[in-house]
Amino acid sequence: MLKHIDHTDSTETVLPGAFRSVAQENKKEFSHLWREANRAFLPFDEVDTQIRRVCFILPEHFSMLSFTAAVDALVTANLVHTGPLFSFETYAAGDATVRSDLGIEISTDGGLSDLKSCRLDKYDLIVLCGGYRCSMTENHQLSNILRSAAKNDIIFAGIWNGAIPLAYAGLMDNLNCALHPDNHAFMRERFQKVSVTGNILEIESQVVTSAGPASALEMMLQLIGRLKGRAIMRAIREILSCDQVVDPGNTRLLSIEENPVMPQNLLEIIQLMRANIDDPLSMDDLVACLGISRRQIERLFQNYLQTSPGRYYLELRVTYARRLLLQSNASVTDVAIASGFVTSSHFSNCFKDYFGLSPSQLRERFRKNLS
Structure with a gap:
């Protein structure tokens, strides 16, 4: 029995x-602990259902890990809601096919010439994904596209050293910037109006930058929270951050209620x-x-x-x-x-x-x- x-x-x-x-008289709410564990499956109140459009710009040797972390957050946002919240497109900084840092070639929605012919104001977010071997020289066509896009109400994001193209376009002047430590010296010497910090993530009103793959996910979570609300953000975090290592000596997957x-x-x-x-x-x-x-x-x-x-x-x-x-x-x-x-x-x-x-x-x- x-x-x-x-x-x-x-x-x-x-x-x-x-x-x-x-209608809610018999409705029960989970206590805080279990609410976080089940948030992705609970009704969301007052979510902006407008589909936000995201554009990823990928240079040769871009970081595949950073890119997939960012895209995973967007895809998961669509899964935890009853309808799609985000769509995304990819554009290569050169031709339509671009090679990642893993040597894997991916087909994009086009090159910069295709992006230039698009209505840039259709995007809510433009993400520049850098990588360890990405070129530090200016791509003038990309700089012009970014300056043109900045005339609209668009948020820009740079991952790894993706902040450098933003700096060439003048979009990082007088702003705090997070980027990979290997690129700090170059950024400080070449762009003296940019304030390079030691943080893994910097959030400004129109520009958000992150230093690498791990912070790329957190960057996208923060952006999703800004665009769609923090309840959606927390639901995604519960799914994608379950194996985050806090103590390097403890690699066991913890249940949500375990606390030292x-x-x-x-x-x-x-x-x-x-x-x-x-x-x-x-x-x-x-x-x-x-x-x-x-x-x-x-x-x-x-x-x-x-x-x-x-x-x-x-x-x-x-x-x-x-x-x-x-x-x-x-x-x-x-x-x-x-x-x-x-x-x-x-x-x-x-x-x-x-x-x-x-x-x-x-x-x-x-x-x-x-x-």
Whole structure:
């Protein structure tokens, strides 16, 4: 027989008054920890649905890693929303085919002559992707295109040493600039109006620059946050930054609730909950396993996770169900059982309370976005 913690605490189902409506009376909001884990699958409020157009300019030997990190952020933005938010085009700084730093040739949408004939004001963002072996000499055709584009309300971004073409066009004057350390000396000597910093990322009102592949992803996240809102940005970050290394000595993939400042008792409770998702433990079971009081357990969760043990356990199971639902072909009934719910109807109601869609509806929307 399945054992359940009581999840009927009324404080867990009431929305703040300013956001409550008749349609939301039964809507549940994830606590902070699980909200971040599920953000990509929750409804977004007040998202600008206008498709923003991005232009990537790729010189010979551009950094493939930097380019794909930036593009990945845009593609993921489209996946986490019900409709596309971004489109992008690529243009080579020379001919239509350009060779990356990996020696891989890619076909672009055209060369600079093709870009010059386009209406530049159709773009919201122009990204210049540099690389370790990219030429430092001025491409006069590119400089003219950038100056022409700057007459419009366009954001410019430079990755690695992509800030150098922007500097040749006069778009970096009196601005802070981040670029690869190998190019600092050249930038300081050649462009004395540019303020080169030691930061990996510099954000100005119209120009954003990053120093390399790792910061290219963060740069795009910040730009997406500016153009589409921080909720979209956080959803993308949750997907793409799960394996970010904070401590070089620890390369293990951490679950979102693991935190080195948490006491061992709390970590043990969480591990017990994770090990008993299909057959949830009661509060009495947790007390018996750990030898600490119910009040101590409640205090640990409130102090370190700002939630109750029951709510945490329920949201852990709902999140587990969401992952299983979207990553397998298991039936809704099987997902419900694997997540510790007695009936599929109880599971479906609980799931819809959190996600605003039934399990079948969320699965259908997710697969439609992938196609």
